[in-house]
Amino acid sequence: MALRRRPVRKVVRDGGDEALSTGTDSQEKILADYGGRIMEGLREGEKNLKSISHYELVKELGEGGMGTVFLAHHVSEGGIRKEVAIKVLKDTTDAVAIGKFVEEAQLLAQLSQGTIVELLALESMEMNLPGHRDPRTGRTTGIKKSKLYFMVLEYVNGPGLDQVLKAHADTTLLMNPAMVGFILNKAVIALAEAHMLTDDHGRQLNLVHRDISPSNILFNKKAGITKLADFGVAKAFGGEAGVEKKLVGKPRYMAPEQLEGYANPASDIWALGVIGYEALTGFSPYRVFGKTTHDRVDNMRRQLEFELRAPKEVRKVEHDRFDFSQLSDIVMLCLHQSPSARPTSLELNSMLEGKYLYSKGLGPTNKTLSAYLKLLDYAIAGGEIIPPPDFGGGEDAKTLCATLWVEDPIDSFFDRRGSEYQDEFLLSAKNKEPNPCLKKKDGKAYSPPV
Numbered sequence: 010m011a012l013r014r015r016p017v018r019k020v021v022r023d024g025g026d027e028a029l030s031t032g033t034d035s036q037e038k039i040l041a042d043y044g045g046r047i048m049e050g051l052r053e054g055e056k057n058l059k060s061i062s063h064y065e066l067v068k069e070l071g072e073g074g075m076g077t078v079f080l081a082h083h084v085s086e087g088g089i090r091k092e093v094a095i096k097v098l099k100d101t102t103d104a105v106a107i108g109k110f111v112e113e114a115q116l117l118a119q120l121s122q123g124t125i126v127e128l129l130a131l132e133s134m135e136m137n138l139p140g141h142r143d144p145r146t147g148r149t150t151g152i153k154k155s156k157l158y159f160m161v162l163e164y165v166n167g168p169g170l171d172q173v174l175k176a177h178a179d180t181t182l183l184m185n186p187a188m189v190g191f192i193l194n195k196a197v198i199a200l201a202e203a204h205m206l207t208d209d210h211g212r213q214l215n216l217v218h219r220d221i222s223p224s225n226i227l228f229n230k231k232a233g234i235t236k237l238a239d240f241g242v243a244k245a246f247g248g249e250a251g252v253e254k255k256l257v258g259k260p261r262y263m264a265p266e267q268l269e270g271y272a273n274p275a276s277d278i279w280a281l282g283v284i285g286y287e288a289l290t291g292f293s294p295y296r297v298f299g300k301t302t303h304d305r306v307d308n309m310r311r312q313l314e315f316e317l318r319a320p321k322e323v324r325k326v327e328h329d330r331f332d333f334s335q336l337s338d339i340v341m342l343c344l345h346q347s348p349s350a351r352p353t354s355l356e357l358n359s360m361l362e363g364k365y366l367y368s369k370g371l372g373p374t375n376k377t378l379s380a381y382l383k384l385l386d387y388a389i390a391g392g393e394i395i396p397p398p399d400f401g402g403g404e405d406a407k408t409l410c411a412t413l414w415v416e417d418p419i420d421s422f423f424d425r426r427g428s429e430y431q432d433e434f435l436l437s438a439k440n441k442e443p444n445p446c447l448k449k450k451d452g453k454a455y456s457p458p459v
Contacts, residue, residue: 061086064095064161075099075106075241080164083129093129094162101155113241114160116216119206124199126227126238127163134159165238167230171223173385174288180388183324183423187331187366187413188381189288190339191373193281194361195235196226200281201354203243204274214245217272221280222262223287233379246273260305261297265313265346268306275348278357282343286446289336290323291425294344296444298457308457313346315447315455323434323446326423330414331372336365377412380405384418392424 051058062085070078077097082090100106117128138153168176170192177184203216218225218240225239242257258267264279266272286294294317298308319337326333339360345351352360366372383405387396400406401418409418423429430438437445442454 064093066095070094073241075110081161083161092164092166094126094164096160096162098158101158107158109241110158110160113243116240116243116245117160117162120202120240124195124235124237125202126165126236128160129163130161132159132161133157163236165227165229165234165236167228167382169224169228170226170284170288173228173382174223176385176388177422178291178425180390181392181425182385182388182394183291183425183429184288185381185413185421185423186289186326186328186333186336187373188378188421189285190331190336190361190365191378192226192235192288193285194358194366196221196237196281196284197278197354197357197361199237200274200277201358203240204277204354206245215274216243216245217274218243218277218280219257219267219272220259220262221277221284222259223284226284228378228382230382231379233375233377233382235375235378244272256302256306260302260309261293261295263306263309264348265310266348268309273348274354275351278343278351278354279348281357282340282351285336285340285343286320289320289340290446292323292446294446298443311457312444312447312455315444315450317341317344318434318446318448322431324430325428328414330369331365339365371412373412374408376408380408380418381421384409384421388422392422392426394419394422 062083065082065084067080067082070080072078076099079095079097081093081095083093084090098106098110111131114128114131117125134157136155136157138155143149174184200218200221203218206214206216208214218237219242220239221237225237227236227238228234229236244257256263256268256270257272258280260268262280262283264272264276267276267279283294286292295309295312297305299305319341321334321337324333339352339357342350342352342360343357384394384396384400387400388394396419406418409415409421413421415421427435434445437454440454443457444455447455
């Protein structure tokens with residue numbers, strides 16, 4: 010009877026790490042320098058690894074001015090399916106639009122921070138677009154051969170902050186201030202990487218997102234991870250401030266200098282301040298009035314002439330662990346009309362973490378955000394939250410109580426009642442002032458022109 014050879018256990022060293030590998034001597038010889046053989050084989054012929062993987066569109070997620078976003082599956086060997094987001098450029102005939110689309114992809118490829126939606130690939134393909142009826146001319150076009158450009162992006166499986174804020178409003182609830190501070194902090198960590206980005210020579214690019222808004226702050230609901238998305242109108246100015254011939258961004262979140270055609274990293278900080286104000290109070294600090302872009306921008310400028318009430322002058326919050334007054338002050342620093350007076354992204358990160366969230370120990374985590382979003386699903390109109398009977402004894406409830414310092418997880422939410430607001434603000438709201446967040450000037454409240 011032939012004896013079977015015992016496997017050889019060999020120590021493999023790779024970059025200083027040691028691992029045990031099991032195999033026969035003959036196998037070891039066959040597999041020796043396998044990587045080198047692959048590279049040599051590719052050099053003799055094609056230099057690309059051919060792949061059978063492909064993308065299958067599942068459904069449309071949303072549509073913007075320049076592109077449409079789809080949920081898709083990246084299907085690879087063995088039928089493995091991974092969810093991805095596909096962002097398709099609309100205008101495939103405009104060389105400028107294509108250039109901007111490629112620039113966005115190149116920019117995302119340089120941003121590696123885990124709080125920014127990751128670019129996986131930039132692709133193009135030839136396809137026949139079906140004809141459609143032009144709403145302006147009434148003419149119907151025929152089938153058109155077109156080159157499709159699309160980005161493959163990380164899919165963030167969860168709601169955007171805009172949806173979360175709407176869910177609070179629809180159920181007459183106010184957001185937990187500590188959760189607001191946590192989300193702002195995650196967003197500003199992403200901004201810090203963008204603002205500090207340098208070129209190959211180490212020169213700062215002075216990158217500005219220019220479109221920070223709740224819809225561009227996304228959440229992975231299961232893991233509680235926050236992601237900053239959509240760098241489609243981001244621009245690297247290189248100098249201290251950039252001039253754009255046309256207005257870029259959403260007027261509601263545009264800084265004073267942005268309304269005048271200028272933008273710098275401080276403009277993104279202003280937008281975060283607006284988001285923080287909305288999330289804390291349930292009211293926008295500056296409201297959008299008017300039908301045309303010119304009217305909306307003009308009304309924004311007029312509102313800037315009035316003094317803004319701080320969040321602590323709008324809403325009452327008392328908490329032994331988290332100082333609402335301190336968070337209010339941080340938000341108001343972001344909303345300073347002078348860009349130079351606003352904190353940088355790194356300074357804002359330091360303020361939120363060191364002064365507000367964790368100065369006294371344990372505070373909110375990704376797990377807290379995940380539990381908070383899950384509990385929000387059980388909220389109903391009227392400010393009630395009715396979780397399943399076993400929720401109170403589960404890990405999510407324990408996390409909310411421990412990290413938000415509440416006795417009951419439902420205490421993480423606040424009813425949108427009159428008792429939650431300051432009397433002076435309530436009086437302005439009851440008088441139906443167009444923007445009760447603004448203080449009166451010369452005895453008169455702000456009133457948009459008719």
